[in-house]
Amino acid sequence: MLQAPETKLTRIGVFYDGNFFYHVSNYYKYVHPRRARLSVAGIHEFIKSQVAESEGVDPRYCQVVDAHYFRGRLGAQEAEQRQVLMSERVFDEILMREGIVTHYLPLGARGEKGIDVWLALEAFELTVLKHFNVVVLIAGDGDYVPLIRKINTLGTRIMVLGWDFEYTDNQNNKRRTVTSVNLLDQVTYPILMHTLIDDKTRRNDPVVHNLFVRPDSGSNGGSAYSRSEFPAEVPAAEPWEKPPQAEKRRGTIQSLKDGYGFIRTDTPGKNMFFHRTNLLDVEFDDLCEYDEVEYIPGMNDRGECALDVTRVAAVGNADRKPKIFDIEDELEEERRRQIEAAKAQGLDFDEEEDSYQDQDQTPDQDEIQEKDEIQEEDEDRQPTEEEEQRNFSHASSLSIWEE
Numbered sequence: 001m002l003q004a005p006e007t008k009l010t011r012i013g014v015f016y017d018g019n020f021f022y023h024v025s026n027y028y029k030y031v032h033p034r035r036a037r038l039s040v041a042g043i044h045e046f047i048k049s050q051v052a053e054s055e056g057v058d059p060r061y062c063q064v065v066d067a068h069y070f071r072g073r074l075g076a077q078e079a080e081q082r083q084v085l086m087s088e089r090v091f092d093e094i095l096m097r098e099g100i101v102t103h104y105l106p107l108g109a110r111g112e113k114g115i116d117v118w119l120a121l122e123a124f125e126l127t128v129l130k131h132f133n134v135v136v137l138i139a140g141d142g143d144y145v146p147l148i149r150k151i152n153t154l155g156t157r158i159m160v161l162g163w164d165f166e167y168t169d170n171q172n173n174k175r176r177t178v179t180s181v182n183l184l185d186q187v188t189y190p191i192l193m194h195t196l197i198d199d200k201t202r203r204n205d206p207v208v209h210n211l212f213v214r215p216d217s218g219s220n221g222g223s224a225y226s227r228s229e230f231p232a233e234v235p236a237a238e239p240w241e242k243p244p245q246a247e248k249r250r251g252t253i254q255s256l257k258d259g260y261g262f263i264r265t266d267t268p269g270k271n272m273f274f275h276r277t278n279l280l281d282v283e284f285d286d287l288c289e290y291d292e293v294e295y296i297p298g299m300n301d302r303g304e305c306a307l308d309v310t311r312v313a314a315v316g317n318a319d320r321k322p323k324i325f326d327i328e329d330e331l332e333e334e335r336r337r338q339i340e341a342a343k344a345q346g347l348d349f350d351e352e353e354d355s356y357q358d359q360d361q362t363p364d365q366d367e368i369q370e371k372d373e374i375q376e377e378d379e380d381r382q383p384t385e386e387e388e389q390r391n392f393s394h395a396s397s398l399s400i401w402e403e
Contacts, residue, residue, distance in 0.1 A: 008061065009061050009062075009063060010051060010052075010055055010057055010061055010062045010063070010133045010134065011063065011065045011130070011131065011132050011133045011134075012047060012048070012051055012062060012063060012064045012065060012066075012132065012133070012134050012135075012136060013064075013065065013066045013067070013068075013123070013126060013127060013130065013132040013134075013135050013136065014044070014047060014064055014066070014067040014068070014100075014135075014136045014138070015067075015068050015070070015119055015122070015123045015135065015136070015137050015138070015139075016067070016068065016069040016070065016071075016100070016138045016139075017070060017071075017115075017116070017119060017137075017138060017139035017140075017141065017144075018069050018070055018071025018072075018115075019071055019072070019115075020138065020139050020140050020141070021038070021069075021138055022071070023177065024038065024163050024177070025037045025038045027163075027165055027167065027177070028212065031165075031167045032165075034197075034212055036212040036213050036214070037212065037213045038211060038212060038213070039210065039211060039212055039213045040094055040095065040098050040100070041097075041098055041210075042210035042211045042212065042213075043138070043161075043211060044064050044067070044098060045207065045210055046207055046208075046210070046211055047064065047136050047159070047161075048062045048063065048064065049207050050159065050189070050191060051134050051136075051159065051189075054157075054159070054188075054189050055133075055134070055157075064099075065130070065132070066101075066126060066130060066132070067098065067099060067100040067101065068100065068101045068102075068103060068119075068122060068123075068126075069095055069100050069101070069102050069103065070103045070104075070115050070116075070118060070119040070122075071103075071104060071105075071115060072104070072105050072106070072107035072113070072115055073088075073104040073105070073106065073107055074107050075106065075107075081255075081262065081271065082262075082273055083271075083273070083303055083304075084303075087303070103115075103118060103119070103122065105118065116141065116143055116144070119139075119144075119147075120144060120146070120147040123135060123137070123147055123151070124147060124150050124151060127151055127154060127156055128154065132156055133156065133157065134156070134157045134158070134159055134188075134189075135151055135156055135157070135158050135159070136158075136159045136160075136161065137158065137159070137160050137161070137187075138160075138161045139160070139162075139183075140162050140163065140177065140178065140179035140180060140183070141180060141183070142180030142182045142183050144180075144183060145180070145182050145183055145186055148183065148186040148187055149186060152186070157188040157189065158186075158187040158188050158189070159187065159188065159189035159190075159191065160179070160183060160184060160187045160189070160190050160191065161191055161193050162179030162183070162184060162190065162191070162192055162193065163177060163179060163192070163193050163194050164177065164178050164179055164192060164194055165177055165194055179192070196208065197211065247296075248294045248295065248296055248308075249265070249266075249294065249295060249296070249297060250292065250293070250294055250295075250312065251263040251264050251265045251266070251272065251292075251293060251295065251306075252264050252290055252291065252292050252293070253287060253288070253289050253290060253291045253293060254271055254289065255289065256284075256287060256288075256289060259275065259276045259284065260273065260274065260275045260276060261273075261274055261287070262274070263293060263295060263306050263309070272295065272297070272304060272305060272306040273304075273305045273306065274295065274305060274306040274307075274309050275305075278305075278306065278307050278308060278309050279309050279310075280308050280309065280310045281310055281311075282309075282310065282311045286311075287311065288314065288315045289315075290315050291311055291313065291314055291315055292311070292312045292313040293309050293310060293311050293312060294309070294310050294312055295307060295308060295309045295310075296308045
């Protein structure tokens with residue numbers, strides 16, 4: 001008797017470490033020869049294909065039933081200042097189309113704090129409640145090993161999509177991303193994505209091609225989007241794109257933060273982001289607000305930014321003063337206009353000021369001489385009997401208090 005084919009649905013839960021996924025996507029966009037971002041929809045199609053192959057089931061019976069994305073996120077005011085609110089909204093729409101639930105925590109000065117713990121707790125709880133057959137973790141940190149061990153006790157298989165790569169940034173610093181070996185050893189299906197993507201035997205595989213956004217795709221392009229999917233949130237030394245034959249521009253530093261800042265431009269309401277790695281001939285800690293700088297306009301994944309930033313004039317220079325000095329100059333100019341207006345009406349402000357100043361000056365010599373003569377007359381005059389009696393009474397009272 002022939003055995004009926006397996007028709008029970010293989011339930012897949014996917015959990016994204018958002019910062020890791022964003023970093024990998026940047027690598028393929030700016031460093032790798034593909035020059036394209038990872039596609040969220042393409043990743044899910046790849047996962048279903050790999051799970052079907054690993055589980056030995058029909059791909060039609062492998063479905064992503066739950067997906068969650070975890071990452072630290074900038075506050076609204078800072079995101080608006082860095083001009084990333086629009087790109088964040090676009091990315092949220094992409095995640096919604098794929099049915100991915102977002103989990104954000106405030107991004108502090110030290111970066112992401114507690115997001116990995118939240119991912120681990122949610123992944124374990126949802127695996128228990130929803131009975132996933134396979135949990136897919138898109139991450140590379142060894143901190144997730146305890147999560148893997150706990151899910152293994154439930155009898156749920158685990159797949160990890162990891163990446164290893166190394167590159168040199170535009171500041172000649174070597175950067176390396178490695179997926180934890182301990183993490184790969186604990187899971188059921190470890191997949192090193194970089195080897196698969198770079199495998200020449202699979203260069204024509206549509207599953208691999210669909211892992212990336214196609215530049216010619218529109219917003220309804222299914223697995224690909226022409227707009228930037230991954231807004232930047234953590235200030236970092238990312239690859240920069242400098243337009244050919246770019247001309248230098250001038251501006252003043254509006255604000256400085258931990259390793260980055262913003263330059264006020266000639267366009268009202270438009271500020272240019274710059275990173276400390278893009279400074280020339282000046283240290284970031286030596287910069288001050290209102291310093292005048294020159295820069296070359298460039299692009300990164302967040303949009304426009306300032307490159308090759310050099311300081312032209314510091315705050316203390318005579319040709320550049322802080323804003324508070326400018327306000328005092330305006331007040332002095334307004335007072336001068338009031339004096340001129342008063343003079344035009346016949347009022348002499350200078351005489352009033354002179355008379356006011358004379359009241360505080362030392363009396364002239366005639367006044368001093370007159371007071372000295374009065375004092376000498378008082379000393380030469382003999383006291384009257386009544387004055388002597390009053391002085392005697394006063395001296396007696398003082399002697400009593402002294403005793």
